[in-house]
Amino acid sequence: MEALRNLITTNEQWLMQRVLGYAKLHGYTAYTSTLVEAWRASIAGLSAPIIEALESEECLRPITADVDYVSDPVALFGVKEAGKHRKRGVSLPLFLGLMKHYRKGYIDLLMKGGFSLADTQDFRERLDNFFDRIEVGFSAEWMRVDQVEQIRDLQQANLRITNEKNKFLTIFESLPNPVLFVDGEGKVVNLNRAAARLFYGQDASELHYYGEEARPSPPPSLAAEIAAFAVAADITTGFEKEITAAGRKAQCIILMQRMLDVSGKYQGTVVILxxxxxxxxxxxxxxxxxxxxxxxxxxxxxxxxxxEAFNYTVSHDLRSPLTGISGYCQLLLGPCSSRIDTECRDYIGEIFKTCTRMNQFISQMLDFSRLGKCELKRELADLSLIARSIAGSLRMNDMEREVEFRIQEDVRGEGDPGLLRAVLENLMGNAWKFTAGKDRAVIEFGAGEAEGRRFCYVRDNGAGFEPEAASLLFVPFQRLHGAHEFRGFGIGLASVERIIQRHGGEVWAEGAIDQGATIFFTIPNLSFSEGGAPASDGRAPLA
Structure with missing residues (x-):
């Protein structure tokens, strides 16, 4: 029995095609489902009890006059099938005729199974007994039910069908896309509310569901395409077209799909817009x-x-007279100084200092303008090492100041080393400048993390700033302290912001008057030792 069971379970597709072929040949597909999946399900539903029955010698004995259909599982299967098919409106002759072709399909499969003659005859007898018992059970159940009960069953089945139809009609009407069903004669048999609104300017799509008089021709804007598709060989097609209907224009993507019955016959076209x-x-x-x-x-x-033209003018045309003025000032303060009184020499000295500051301002302005154009050379930079180098340079420029630098070790990030050095030079240079009036100055560089965001910072205990003015710190040429308090041009922090933004990071500031300032910034792939803290270089007492 194992061989026959394997033959059936591995050939259900073949069985479906075989039985369907017989059904088409003898006209049964006119009264049954047109869905291939329904036929495949019927084969699976029949193969399962056949396989189960093949394992039972008791169930496959020849039919006798005293067979008990209630206790016989195969006959009972026929009884249950009778109830289901009767409620679907299937007549007894239709069912028995169709079962002949199911039986023939399974016997055809048996004959191509390659079994011995003895096994073939045994298996054939078992299959015949199975189908005989189904037919007897089905017929007995059918005859048991009187006409009144049959009518009641059909009414209940009709109610279920109506409910199912209404359910799918509700789904169909609720679709936001316009949908048309065009039959084989080229008439619109169904369209949903969206289609009625698009093509006819009304919501009363239900007028097109009932009666021959409600079968209009396809909308003129699609009639040619629908007619051409109906005679084409394609199963589906799609295109884009401007639809003009009901006084409006709509640009639509249109999909057409052929509707085929179980025999492959063309039944119409589904049009989805x-x-x-x-x-x-x-x-x-x-x-x-x-x-x-x-x-x-x-x-x-x-x-x-x-x-760029302006920069060229500034760097050449403006610097040239400044250079001339500075040169004459140096002459007046040098070889010619003996012929000028002290007050005049002081005036000339101020002119020279102003020219020097103006030249420095031009240089910073040009450097700032180039920040947006220079190419980034991204690599892993050791920010701690850069900070220590800058701290050393600041000390060398003013050996008399006592400033404590606290620099956290192993802070690294991805970016252009030269530009990142410019960031730290500006921040640490500002910290150096704004702590000039402190007896115990502290400048700190470190890194941390808050709310999942890693950042670096430069902190000092210097002059600080009003917290409300924090956003002004990064505006070019904006100064929060007067030139008489701290020298500068107001470009440093603007340059820092531009560099950090070019690296895809952010920069912000916190501070308070006489309580110092902290400038934070982020850069890609920032790393630092967990739990690490800035280490003092011991050059000044703690603040």
């Missing part, structure tokens, strides 16, 4: 924005070119 008018409007807006951005980019490029 997707109104993409809004998307087309958005595409137009995006195109307009792209055009605007292109214009702005062109204007920006022109502005950059003008800025």
């Amino acid at each position: 997707n109104d993409v008018s809004h998307l087309k409007e958005l595409e137009g807006e995006i195109e307009a924005l792209n055009t605007h951005l292109a214009d702005r980019a062109f204007q920006l490029e022109q502005a950059n070119q003008e800025l």
